[in-house]
Amino acid sequence: METRFGAVKAREGRRASPPSPLVEIGKKSAAGAHSGEVVLLADRVSKSFAGVKALQDVDFDLRRGEVHALMGENGAGKSTLMKILAGVHTDYQGAILVEGCTASFTGVRDAENAGIAIIHQELNLVPELSVADNIFLGREPLIGGMLIDGRRMVRAAERLLQRLGVTIAAESRVAELRVGEQQLVEIAKALSLNARILIMDEPTSALSSSECGTLFKIVRQLASEGVAIIYTSHRIEEVLDLADRVTVLRDGRRVVTASIGELSRGAIISAMVGRDMIASDRGTVAQNGAIVLSVSDLTLDTLGPHGWKRTLHGISFELRRGEVLGIGGLLGAGRTEILESIFGVARGWRGGEIAIDGVAVEIGSPADAYRLGVALVSEDRKERGLHLTASICDNIALPSISAMSRFGLRAFAAERALAAEMVRRLSVRCTGISQQAAALSGGNQQKVVIGKWLATEPRILLLDEPTRGIDIGAKQEIYRLIFDLAAQGLGIVVVTSELPELLLLSDRILVMCEGRQTGILSRESATQEAVMRLAAPGMAAWAQETAS
Template sequence: MGSPAASHSSGHTPALLVASGISKRFGGVAALTDARLDLKPGEIHALMGENGAGKSTLMKILAGIYSSYEGQIAINGRPVSFANVRQAEAEGIAIIHQELNLVPELTVADNIFLGREPRIVGLIIDGKATRAAARDLLGRLGIDLDPDQRIASLRVGEQQLVEIAKALSLSARILIMDEPTSALSPAECERLFRIIRQLAAEGTAIVYISHRIDEVMQLADRVTVFRDGRHVLTKEIAELDQDRIVAAMVGRSLHAAPEEATNEAGDVVLSVRSLRLSKPHRRGWRQVLRGVSFDLHAGEILGIGGLLGSGRTEILETIFGSANGQAGGEVRLDGVAVDIRSPRDARRLGIALVTEDRKTQGLHLGASITDNVALPLVNQLASFGLRSFGGEAALARQAVKSLAIRCSGIEQTANTLSGGNQQKVVIGKWLATRPRVLLLDEPTRGIDVGAKREIYDLIFRLARRERLAIVVVSSELPELLHLSDRILVMSEGVQTGLLSRSEASEERIMQLAAPRSANGGRKVA
């Protein structure tokens, strides 16, 4: 389905922005070679490609982050070049980065208007006006956040929405959105799509970078595909289908693997009964989990679905002993009650958690693959207090081999790997501890279609062949349906359903995930 913005970009509308012959190198590596992109007023232009294809590099050039490059950029036919971000913003270009760019200790309002705060007599920051302007912007986005709330207290998805509000505060003519829905639930995505369509209808040109092809098919007017730093394709969305986009991205057809047969249940490995969690709140304690119960079998993949803030991640954190708050309920392993008060306790018992934000919680970005994979086992591998560098290297080599991590060697630093390979390193780190229960929170967030398929294959292999008991939290309903033997659905901290594979559908999950109305019924999210 095309967006309402299509009328703006149809026909022979003159280009608002043209980038042509763009080349950029980092040392001896070519990130872009003779790349091009044109953008029309009021269009939603999807830019697609695998990790490392050059999408973000071009966007950083357009946004003034990279000032050294070859090629030409013109706005309304006028050549431009930007020495910094402020010059790009002055030309009406704003960017929302995939990696959040907020100050954790400042408030929502302070982050939105950082460096551009309303002032009294041009000197004193007008806090009241800043909060009011932030409240108006958040209201336009339909975001129920307190402008005085600190960024550090928000979840990843909520922080992403603050980034969007910050970009919109610039009144940009060109808005670049790099994976804006990577941490959002379906309901938040739909709300964002409405805002994007509204902005396009008002004449804003939007560059939309996403790995989610279904989003692009629903939202975009045109699609441009990059591969290996080069332009491959630009077409109207009406001329494309998902298979052609995927083939352009990866250079080959990538048909979906046949659906895995429902796995025969093994013995119960993990039992959770009446799990609850309360977190500190302005007026005391707020209950974020109430009465969650399930069994997890050897070789089973249990999916957990629900909207942002429904308690999905908190279930994993509470089981793993990393939740911030007061936890209760009963957790059993092999029928024996266990007391897990910290991640160290969980790891000792054979439970591993791959967190949703690999860059801040899962990896030491400046460290090597070896250091990252060996980190949980450094003490066990050590001899007489000295690190076993040979043992650590052996672990890393095993992870690279078994998970097919694409790298130049085990000493390559994590921050130079693609998103999919970074995720494999995080998974490899925890698999090195030989867990029996693997908890995966948004395991394919922010990775491309090819790497996503590899992660799926890995999850199936771990469950089916190695008989790990796996829990997967995902905001992507097709992903949940593809991976899961059963799906537990959460709404506002309450378990509202536990569906078998045959019972589960996107419609049924969304019905169960919808927030409850005041009279106890359900309302549409």
Template sequence: MVQLGSRAGAPGRHVVLCAEQISKSFAGVRALHNVDFDLRHGEVHALMGENGAGKSTLMKILAGVHTSYDGSIQVEGQAASFSGVRDAEEAGIAIIHQELNLVPELSVAANIFLGREPLIGGVLIDRRSMIRAAERLLARLGVTIPPETRISGLRVGEQQLVEIAKALSLNARILIMDEPTSALSSSECDTLFKIVRQLASEGVAIIYTSHRIEEVLELADRVTVLRDGRRVVTAPIGELSRGAIISAMVGREITANESGKTAQDGAVVLSVRNLTLDTLGPHGWRRTLHGVSFELRRGEILGIGGLLGSGRTEILESIFGVSRGWRDGNIAIDGAPVDINSPADAYRLGVALVSEDRKERGLHLGASICDNVALPSIGVLSRFGLRSFASERALAADMVKRLSVRCSGIGQDVAALSGGNQQKVVIGKWLGTEPRILLLDEPTRGIDIGAKQEIYRLIFDLAAQGLGIIVVTSEMPELLLLSDRILVMCEGRQTGILARENATQEQVMRLAAPGMAAWSQVSAS
């Protein structure tokens, strides 16, 4: 049984990690300014701030990723200086990075124990022991991913769980968790929260970063907020309200957005009937989607809710022509049947997809903002078979201005942008194709509260301009805020369609929970 850690006891415990006057610069730009930070035995200490505030830099210094900096670090009262990640791990510090750090072609077990494989006679890898150990770690997380499954066959959320299991395998005394729930479903988040509390109750000290303030309010004993590389507040969680945390993060008050009116009169721009998808997995063929049907109207925002693995992403991929497997069913755009077998087909029909993993599938990280924005539109912008660089620059400049991308110019590499600005570039490159239907898969994954508000406003503005928009999101408040209607999925089946005025968190979760899939479709629209 998982036992919950005591939040009240953490402040009286001894300090296990102390960082004093930490400063760090990159190419002359100061990322951290004399930051003090301490962590106590059995404590969950949340580290918060907008993208670019310095959170990742501080965590990487504490984990031995960045070895050059000003200031000092002590672990258990002893001065510590790490020459690399291995040094930090030997000191009992492990980090779970937000950006996945796995080898796609290796198995789950091989990734968990990479570089630390159990050996037979000091020579041969003991695969049987490694698999058994991986099974125990995954069972501790409450997941049933087969340890011999290739990482490349897992979804982003499942890969995140493997990263967590990998960190747990180090038996660390200090665990740094960088946005660990950014790709997890609600049920998986609940499992993770129980594990975090259990580890804290066992004495593990945890640094926990998240853009989800509700998580922090639920889990943390203390909160430290960074802004522009400086520490602006450290306080027990009981002394901070949600509004106070947001104000400390962004330096201003942020009010809740009001969504647009429900699109009642828009013409049907997309019709999906009896969409079925069969995919080939490690255990053979299985049905991923079971007869999904819905309509999307011009100017409407249709949300798709459900747990991880419920088929949400597969719906978008099927519409866009990138689903892997055998697909059946009918898709119509503006009332005319269409056959979409590739992104090129979707592009010609005015359909655009912003995928859930912007760095893996949405951006060319080695290219500039201009090249990324222009990429889908190069054919249209070309003249006599030759690229029109002037037209590409004009398009990129227009999107940067329209979406308020914070950058040094359109020639800046997208890899140097914050997560929120990278997401705007992905959206901008597809808006440049002038789509009629926009598919958004986890559009605010891994971005801060300020950037989220900007993305929300953009989505509402695009709907007001007449785009039909489908949004997949794992964040319940976001789903309820954005959606005119909500299509709920459970285990590949459609269990309900709820109108905005009838949708509550409880209703969505009831329809998304296992056991609801046998229900016939409930329509409240």
């Protein structure tokens, strides 16, 4: 007997039973571990692009009701494997089986018909359409086969959103939703396809901590209903918290598949990069450096939809030569605003005093900061850090063009020499300094952003989320670079949302809550619990009472 969805050949394959009623939200999935039923199998899958092996003899299995994390550096083969399973890539070697059926998808629609849906990192929604329109786009219920049945579509969308336990209105315009809410619309869209297998590609990369928490609850809920989930992420802590099993790919090969309880954070990193994770042994050396930056009673007033409000309240700290000062806190605590105020790009009215090498300074623009030896690597490298269509050489040389120019003419030879030196120094993986920045991986793009500011020979380096969106191998390289720069005497301020990273990098940690400074922790006293206690809502009021 043969059953077809696209070009799928069945071997007595049976379809998944309807989802069971919702169980308690917030518990780790266990259905897959209990049933052990394999719903998706990749058997010795290989894929090449222009003769280069992206995957080589990869085995992978997914069980009903489990969250199976797929991890690896950029270029390890994760995206290629996901796209094969989702019907994006149709030319490959090996076999894919779905619920016992050998599948040969001719496109994404075949995979969807087989119960497989993928949610890409870059959300695939139409901003100007409603939530319901997006969920059923291209599959709208019709009246008489001609007119869209809007009421029926809205009711169906409401049922899907209710199933997820979210309060988004089905008739809301997607453009008006937060990124986290848009992510939930994508999940509802996948459920509208009756997906029994859900592939999630870096779903938390642009989410706040609270939005991540909501997403995790829904992932666990779906798993408890029997949905099998492939979950890719660079964030090891969330994988350790969420996944039932982990598969690690490296250089196109499967390195390990194991239950989450069998792997430590260090073991996962070692499997991904082929070496042990970096550790900091800098001790208290940085505490002896001269004070290079001091900030006293820094305030920032910004204009919002409801008028002026105070975003920063009396921030004060010192940064020593050779020190890495971390700034921790929840999203919206004011961390980025501190860096932007120091660099002269914060929007609003700034108060307080900034001193460099003990001398009070006025920084009203990036040009002022540049002249004083201050550099800022911004949070969004693609929007504010790079000219993606320009070459590596042009990007690195940009802040230094004026200094290298002679009689108003660009010194192209000097620019090329500078770019080549930075590419060598930072180990940027590229075809050459003429390569377009857009063609680089995220980690190498970040190195170019850092390189263009290091080329200005700063004394103070401000880093805002320096490892966001890059793989663990690239992160390790950025960590080593930060330690090397501190050893050379730079004063470095780092903002990061990843607590283990904050603890690893920082000699001291300034913690923010709701625009107020709630404490400064030494390396010896800093723990995840200590940082989170100071960052928790309510600490801002306590800090204000203490100050008064």
